[in-house]
Amino acid sequence: MSPSIGSWARNTADGRFAEPHDERELQEVLHVLADRGAKLNVDLQLSRAKLNAIGEVHQGSMSVGVGAGVVLRDLDAKLTSHGLSLGPLTPAAMSLSLAAFLEGPYAGVRSIPGGRLEPLTASLRALMSDGRKLETSPAPRSAAGPDLNALVLGAHGRLALVTHAVVRCVPYPERDVRVACFSFPDASAFVDAMKHAIAEGFWPWRVHVEPGVRAEIRWAASVGSVERDRELLTRCVLAAGGRGEEELEHHAPVTTEIEATWDAVRASLEKGNRLQLFRLSLASVVARGEVEGLRLDEPTPWNPLGARLLSFDTRGVLGGAVR
Incomplete structure (x- = not known):
């Protein structure tokens, strides 16, 4: 490529980079x-590091407009002064830019x-390979037609590149994060x-779990x-055969985060493995430690339907890696 391809281009030891300042330059x-x-x-x-604007925080809707290059940890720190938070994201997710969190394996x-x-x-704006804008609606799914978020979330930038999003916030805890320790007769009792x-x-x-199923x-x-x-948690623990424990001494496993069932x-x-669990839902968790699952530090493979969607990018302009 020619040395002068735009004011947004710069040469580095790792090759040539495009660093657009706004959506118009990314279209270019x-x-x-x-x-x-x-x-x-x-x-x-x-x-997309320079797409880093953070808009006005709306207390009523608990939302804020955010540029694709904003690092989530920085955004969360700003929200704290407004009594809001991003909620319980994982440590690795917090270190990502908004674009990387939405487009990468965490799928936003x-x-x-x-x-x-x-x-x-709640909604997002992205550019497709030909520069056209893709905007999703914050309206209820039943009223919004096809869910265009599927073209962006977890797609690794193969179909569109996020430029801006309206982020949903949650109330910042009025009290510090609470801690309770329990032991369980076996792994099944803990999971139940x-x-x-x-x-x-x-x-x-x-949740941190030590060998011997102490959590x-x-x-x-x-x-x-x-x-x-606390009463709800204790009731469920006792019903599964667990009991209260003294404060645990533990060493957090420093490994890749893995989505696991x-x-x-x-x-x-x-x-007998030691695990740290984050993003706990009824279906899955994100874990650190020795556990089978989907690594969240590398692109996920596409299914046949996803591969067919690549026909949107007829010239193969988009490469998928997120920075």
């Missing part, structure tokens, strides 16, 4: 690539009370207790729910 990047038969992440790398979802997963974003508590509305932010459970509590949440968690604990 895509047009240049298409005109020259070049490919993103092959002939030119992309950084977080756990919410009741054990479900929901998108972090956690799933029952989650189904009844308990919202764990992090430290952390959750965020409001002033009015501290004792209610509860069956995989059970199997890992039965082998």
Whole structure:
């Protein structure tokens, strides 16, 4: 490619980068690539770090408009001063930009009370390979027609590149994160207790499990729910045959985060492994430690339907890697 392809381009030791300052410049990047038969992440790398605007925080709707390059940890820190938070995201997720969290293996979802997963974003804006804008609606799914988020969330930038999103926030805990420790007769008892508590509305932010199935459970509590949440958790633990424990001394496993089923968690604990669990839902968790599941540090394979969707990018402009 020619040395002068735009004011947004710069040369580094790792190759040539495009670093657009706004959506218009990103459109220009895509047009240049298409005109020259070049490919993103092959002939030119992309950084959206300068798409870093954070809009006004809306207290009523608990939402905020955010640029694709904003790092989630920085956003969460800003929200704290408004009495809001992003909720219990994993440590690795917090280190990502908004674009990487939405487009990458985390697919932009977080756990919410009741054990479900929901998108972090209420709506988003993205650019397709030809520079056309893709905008999703915050309207209820029943009124919004096809869910265009599927073209972006977890798609690794293969179909569209996020530029901006409206992020859903949650109230910042009125009390510090609470901690309770329990021991369980076996791995199945631990899994049963956690799933029952989650189904009844308990919202764990992090669980550390030591060999011998001894668990430290952390959750965020409001002033009015501290004792209610503790009683709910204790009831589910006792019903599964568990009992209270003294404070645990533990060493957190520093490994890649893995999306795992509860069956995989059970199997890992039965082998005596140490695990840290995040994003706990009724269907799955994100874990650190030795457990079978989907690694969240590498692109996920596409199914045949996803592969067919690549026909949207007739010139192969988009390469999929997120920065």
